[in-house]
Amino acid sequence: xxxxxxxxxxxxxxxxxxxxxxxxxxxxxxxxxxxxxxxxxxxxxxxxxxxxxxxxxxxxxxxxxxxxxxxxxxxxxxxxxxxxxxxxxxxxxxxxxxxxxxxxxxxxxxxxxxxx
Numbered sequence: 001x002x003x004x005x006x007x008x009x010x011x012x013x014x015x016x017x018x019x020x021x022x023x024x025x026x027x028x029x030x031x032x033x034x035x036x037x038x039x040x041x042x043x044x045x046x047x048x049x050x051x052x053x054x055x056x057x058x059x060x061x062x063x064x065x066x067x068x069x070x071x072x073x074x075x076x077x078x079x080x081x082x083x084x085x086x087x088x089x090x091x092x093x094x095x096x097x098x099x100x101x102x103x104x105x106x107x108x109x110x111x112x113x114x115x116x
Contacts (some may be wrong), residue, residue: 007095014069015091015092015095017067017068017069018068018069018070018088018092019092020068021064021065021067021068021070022068022070022092024061024064026051026053026057026058026061027061027064027065029050029051030047030058030061030062030065030071031065031070031071031084031089033046033047033050034047034071034082034083034084035084035089040083040084041074041081041082041083042081042082043076043079043080043081043082044058044059044062044079044080044082045079047062062082065082066082069085069088070084070085070088070089071083071084071085072085
C-alpha cells in the first residue's frame with residue numbers, strides 16, 4: 001500500500017476551483033440536492049423550488065458547478081438533467097481525509113527531545 005501523494009500544482013489549481021465553486025451556500029445545496037434526488041440526477045425544474053432565487057440565478061450556479069467539473073448535464077428534450085460527477089467528489093474527499101500513512105515530518109520530536 002502506498003502512502004499519500006502531495007498534490008501537484010495543476011491538481012491544486014483544479015481542486016481549488018472546485019472548492020471555490022462549493023464555497024457558495026446555494027451551489028453547495030445544489031450539489032447536495034442533485035446527489036440526493038431520485039436516480040441521482042435532477043433538472044432545473046426539480047431544483048428551483050428549494051431556493052428563493054430566480055431560475056436564471058439557479059442556471060448560473062449550475063454553470064459554475066459544471067465549469068468546476070462537479071456536475072455534468074445531459075439534455076433531454078427541453079430540459080437539462082444534472083448529476084454529480086462521483087470521481088471529482090471522491091477526489092475532493094480524498095484530499096480532506098487523512099490517510100493511514102502520513103508523510104514524515106521534519107518537526108516530529110524524537111524520544112530524546114522529551115526528557116522524563
